[in-house]
Amino acid sequence: MTGTGTRRGLSFYLLAAFFGLFVLFLYGPIATITILSFQGPDGGLTFPMNGVSLHWFKNLFEQQAVGDFGGSFRRSIALGLTVMVLTVLFSLLAGFAFRRRFLGSGALFYLAVASLIVPSILVSLGIGLLFNILGIEPTWYGSALGAHLTWTLPFGLLIVFAIFNRFNPAYEEAARDLGATPWQTVRHVVLPILLPSLIGVGLFGFTLSYDEFARTLMTAGSFNTLPLEIYGMTTNVTTPVLYALGTLTTLFSFTVIGLFLAGVMILRRHRLRRTGAVV
Amino acid sequence: MTVSAVPSEASSASAAPRGGGVRRSMLRRVAPYLQAGPLALTLLVFLLIPILTIVAVSFWDYDSIRIYPDFVLTNYEELLTSPVTWKTYLNTVKFAALTWVITLLIGFTVAYFLAFHVQSTTWQMVLFLVCTIPFWTSNIIRMISWIPFLGRNGLLNSGLISAGLIDQPLEFLLFSDFAVVLAFVHLYALFMVVPIFNSMMRIDRALVEAARDGGASAAQVVWNVILPLAKPGIAIGSIFVVTLVMGDFITVRLMSGGQSASIGLMIANEISLLQYPAAAANAVVLLAVVLIMVVAMLRIVDIRKEL
Numbered sequence: 001m002t003g004t005g006t007r008r009g010l011s012f013y014l015l016a017a018f019f020g021l022f023v024l025f026l027y028g029p030i031a032t033i034t035i036l037s038f039q040g041p042d043g044g045l046t047f048p049m050n051g052v053s054l055h056w057f058k059n060l061f062e063q064q065a066v067g068d069f070g071g072s073f074r075r076s077i078a079l080g081l082t083v084m085v086l087t088v089l090f091s092l093l094a095g096f097a098f099r100r101r102f103l104g105s106g107a108l109f110y111l112a113v114a115s116l117i118v119p120s121i122l123v124s125l126g127i128g129l130l131f132n133i134l135g136i137e138p139t140w141y142g143s144a145l146g147a148h149l150t151w152t153l154p155f156g157l158l159i160v161f162a163i164f165n166r167f168n169p170a171y172e173e174a175a176r177d178l179g180a181t182p183w184q185t186v187r188h189v190v191l192p193i194l195l196p197s198l199i200g201v202g203l204f205g206f207t208l209s210y211d212e213f214a215r216t217l218m219t220a221g222s223f224n225t226l227p228l229e230i231y232g233m234t235t236n237v238t239t240p241v242l243y244a245l246g247t248l249t250t251l252f253s254f255t256v257i258g259l260f261l262a263g264v265m266i267l268r269r270h271r272l273r274r275t276g277a278v279v
Numbered sequence: 280m281t282v283s284a285v286p287s288e289a290s291s292a293s294a295a296p297r298g299g300g301v302r303r304s305m306l307r308r309v310a311p312y313l314q315a316g317p318l319a320l321t322l323l324v325f326l327l328i329p330i331l332t333i334v335a336v337s338f339w340d341y342d343s344i345r346i347y348p349d350f351v352l353t354n355y356e357e358l359l360t361s362p363v364t365w366k367t368y369l370n371t372v373k374f375a376a377l378t379w380v381i382t383l384l385i386g387f388t389v390a391y392f393l394a395f396h397v398q399s400t401t402w403q404m405v406l407f408l409v410c411t412i413p414f415w416t417s418n419i420i421r422m423i424s425w426i427p428f429l430g431r432n433g434l435l436n437s438g439l440i441s442a443g444l445i446d447q448p449l450e451f452l453l454f455s456d457f458a459v460v461l462a463f464v465h466l467y468a469l470f471m472v473v474p475i476f477n478s479m480m481r482i483d484r485a486l487v488e489a490a491r492d493g494g495a496s497a498a499q500v501v502w503n504v505i506l507p508l509a510k511p512g513i514a515i516g517s518i519f520v521v522t523l524v525m526g527d528f529i530t531v532r533l534m535s536g537g538q539s540a541s542i543g544l545m546i547a548n549e550i551s552l553l554q555y556p557a558a559a560a561n562a563v564v565l566l567a568v569v570l571i572m573v574v575a576m577l578r579i580v581d582i583r584k585e586l
Contacts, residue, residue: 012396015391015392016392026413029425030416047427047432086317094318098311108315108318111326117522119522122330123329125550125562126333128550129333129336146325153321210417211415211416213419214529214543231529234423234533253416256415257412
């Protein structure tokens with residue numbers, strides 16, 4: 001890497017400035033509502049700050065005005081975790097399948113890619129109509145789960161493809177030569193190597209599902225998930241309680257990412273120590 | 280798909296003589312189907328069949344109370360002969376084109392900076408993460424976070440007024456086409472940055488050096504070496520941005536304050552009025568338009584080769 005660009009001339013500083021502006025553009029608005037969520041009780045939706053307080057956070061938890069915030073939050077978490085587990089499991093399994101040629105593999109690949117391209121509202125409409133015609137009640141843990149999987153599975157599958165592309169089959173051959181059964185090879189050799197990437201797939205699955213709005217719209221049935229709840233609030237809530245909710249959910253997302261990243265880091269260090277001991 | 284052919288055939292052959300051979304080789308043959316089964320089943324039940332349902336329902340009839348199984352073309356007729364439809368499609372394509380151009384410029388520049396100007400790999404990863412983190416928070420929260428910034432009494436207006444640049448708040452900032460495109464760029468710029476960065480990182484640095492040794496200027500290197508080699512990433516990013524914008528309805532509804540329309544919004548409105556067959560016909564046309572756009576982009580680069 002070093003030595004490619006020896007000059008750190010004007011273009012570097014111009015590009016760095018552009019990058020800085022881009023980051024400001026990404027974070028600025030979110031920072032604004034975070035600050036505004038600490039408005040005093042008489043504060044409004046915009047600056048200037050009218051005192052500083054936790055009033056709107058308290059408001060979020062104590063009143064019914066916000067609807068079913070707790071319930072929708074719990075449903076979104078449960079749904080996200082289910083989607084996460086299924087995404088990791090299904091895309092890993094499919095990744096194994098795609099390492100060999102099988103009948104219909106091309107069609108399945110295109111179906112997965114199509115799943116990314118089909119606009120979310122069509123998936124929502126289609127599943128809603130299908131359940132309607134079949135007379136099945138849509139539920140957040142049934143139809144919405146399926147709708148979310150059509151969004152997370154293709155991403156998971158593409159990541160698994162990329163992982164297997166970089167995976168050195170020599171490890172498997174070595175395990176086999178030492179007499180490991182196929183299951184032992186997977187369990188003790190392949191999975192530990194893939195684990196950090198699979199955590200990434202899980203993180204992807206969870207956050208995609210946790211934030212998904214359009215695919216939940218017609219498929220969630222009578223109980224809202226958090227994005228639906230927030231969307232409802234944007235149309236009828238005109239106090240900074242909206243920002244308090246934004247701040248909390250953003251904080252929650254960051255915590256989840258932090259935990260995942262820490263997990264990957266610990267795994268890596270653990271592995272380094274182990275391989276270090278072997279050497 | 281391009282996953283390297285792993286010598287599993289060879290191993291099954293060598294495993295066969297070890298006893299239980301027939302059953303094991305049978306298992307080997309059906310294994311891929313069992314492994315791909317859950318994925319295939321999910322996509323079948325929750326994608327393919329629902330899309331086919333939409334196509335079927337688009338020919339159904341409806342009145343204000345319910346929908347009837349039938350075969351009528353009125354849904355398409357009404358859709359395609361209405362000037363509102365054409366205006367809405369034009370408007371949606373305009374949003375998609377504007378968002379595409381802006382995200383492409385931003386995405387290419389940011390990815391180029393990260394891939395070719397940031398020297399240490401650690402810094403590269405750190406800055407890349409800095410770009411990706413906002414992506415993990417709710418889209419709707421990211422949209423509403425523009426309100427205190429762009430509103431009549433928002434930061435931007437009060438800043439411009441106190442700087443003496445304007446006397447009155449600019450009205451076009453919020454609840455306008457400007458706000459819609461701004462939100463789109465904010466939401467989807469990352470879908471452009473990541474794939475372009477990804478393909479730039481694969482470019483052999485020796486090619487850049489060779490071009491430079493051959494006397495190419497920095498601009499010539501970017502235009503003649505990096506741009507062509509980053510094409511797959513550009514195509515993937517473009518497909519994401521264009522399809523996401525074409526199908527969107529929340530951003531358009533929230534950021535335009537109901538003053539602008541998009542196809543997605545039109546479909547969402549028809550759904551809320553329970554005009555399912557009309558919504559279905561609209562959906563079929565939208566899907567066709569999106570597919571045509573994607574196929575056109577795929578003609579330029581073969582993405583399967585790049586995975």
